[in-house]
Amino acid sequence: MRASRLLSLLLLLQTRGRMTAPALAEELEVSVRTVYRDVEALSAAGVPVYADRGPAGGYQLLDGFRTRLNGLTAEEASSLFLAGLPGPAAELGLAEVVANAELKLLSALPPEPRSHASRMRERFLLDVPSWYRSGDDVPFLSSVADAVWEQRPLRMTYRRWGQREVERDIHPFGLVLKGGSWYLVAAPPGGSPRTYRVARILTLETLPGTFERPPGFDLSGFWHQYAKEFRENMYTAEAVIKLAPGAENLLAYTMGQDVVTAALARAEGDPEGWRTLTVPIESITHARWLLLRMGPSVEVLGPPELRHLMAEAVAELGKMYG
Known part of the structure; x- marks a missing residue:
C-alpha cells in the first residue's frame, strides 16, 4: 500500500510540478504528517525531492529528473480504453488521434496489462445516446x-x-x-x-x-x-397520485428513479396495496402526458386541473376505442 502511495506522490510531482504538503495530502487522501514521512522516504531512496520554504513554497523534483515508471496496473491500463469513446472522439475530429494513442499505449505495455487492455476493448463498449434517440447534429x-x-x-x-x-x-x-x-x-x-x-x-x-x-x-x-x-428548477408544481401494487418500476421509468424513491419514502398505503404519494412535476400538461403512459396503474388525485385533463383524455380514448 505504501509503495503504491510513494509512486503516486512521485508521479504527482513529476506531472504537476511544485505542490504543497496539504495539496499532496488531499490528493493522496492521507494526513500532512504522512506526506512528510513519504517525502523523507523518497529522498532516502535517492529521489531528488526538495522543499521551498514560505507561503508560496512546496515540494518539487530537481529540474530534469524524470522517472520512466508509469505505475499502470493491468486494470488501470484497461480503463484508459473506456475513455476513448469512438463516437464523441469522431465528432471532435479526434478519431484518428485516439486510435493512434491506443495503439501506442498497447505497444508500450508489458504483456499482462496489454492482454487485459485488449480484452477490455473487445468486450466493453460505451454507447452514450439513450434509447429511441440519436445524438445531436453538431456541424460546428x-x-x-x-x-x-x-x-x-x-x-x-x-x-x-x-x-x-x-x-x-x-x-x-x-x-x-x-x-x-x-x-x-x-x-x-x-x-x-x-x-x-x-x-x-x-x-x-x-x-x-x-x-x-x-x-x-x-x-x-x-x-x-x-x-x-437545473433539476431543482425544472419542477414547478406537485401532483398527488395513487399507484397500483407492483407499478413502482413503471413509475420510475416514467418519472425517474430519484424522484420516485424520494416520493415512495413518504407514501401512504391502503389495504389493497395501492399507495398515495406526492411527486414533483414540470407542468400540468407535461404531467398529463407522462401519467397517461401508465394507463390504469396510476390514478391522479390532484391538483383538480390535472385530474380533469386526465379524465378528458380518458373519455376521448373511450370514444375512439368504443
Whole structure:
C-alpha cells in the first residue's frame, strides 16, 4: 500500500510540478504528517525531492529528473480504453488521434496489462445516446472545440427555446457531453458562465485574438452545480397520485428513479396495496402526458386541473376505442 502511495506522490510531482504538503495530502487522501514521512522516504531512496520554504513554497523534483515508471496496473491500463469513446472522439475530429494513442499505449505495455487492455476493448463498449434517440447534429463542434483549446473568442447565432434567434459574442471555457448531446460552457466578455447546446448554433465565427480564462474556473464543478440547479428548477408544481401494487418500476421509468424513491419514502398505503404519494412535476400538461403512459396503474388525485385533463383524455380514448 505504501509503495503504491510513494509512486503516486512521485508521479504527482513529476506531472504537476511544485505542490504543497496539504495539496499532496488531499490528493493522496492521507494526513500532512504522512506526506512528510513519504517525502523523507523518497529522498532516502535517492529521489531528488526538495522543499521551498514560505507561503508560496512546496515540494518539487530537481529540474530534469524524470522517472520512466508509469505505475499502470493491468486494470488501470484497461480503463484508459473506456475513455476513448469512438463516437464523441469522431465528432471532435479526434478519431484518428485516439486510435493512434491506443495503439501506442498497447505497444508500450508489458504483456499482462496489454492482454487485459485488449480484452477490455473487445468486450466493453460505451454507447452514450439513450434509447429511441440519436445524438445531436453538431456541424460546428470541431470549430468550437478548437476555440475552447486555443482560448479564442467566438461570435455565434444561437437558436433559443421558442425558435428565437440571437447573436452572441462569447468566451468558450469548455465542452460537456451529456446524454448524447454536447453543451458549451461559455461567458459573454466580462459576464458569468452560461450553458449553450451546441446543436442550436446556427452560424459560427472565430474572432481575432485570445481571452483569459477566469482564475480558478473548474469546468466539472460548474457543470455539477448547473445540473443540480437545473433539476431543482425544472419542477414547478406537485401532483398527488395513487399507484397500483407492483407499478413502482413503471413509475420510475416514467418519472425517474430519484424522484420516485424520494416520493415512495413518504407514501401512504391502503389495504389493497395501492399507495398515495406526492411527486414533483414540470407542468400540468407535461404531467398529463407522462401519467397517461401508465394507463390504469396510476390514478391522479390532484391538483383538480390535472385530474380533469386526465379524465378528458380518458373519455376521448373511450370514444375512439368504443
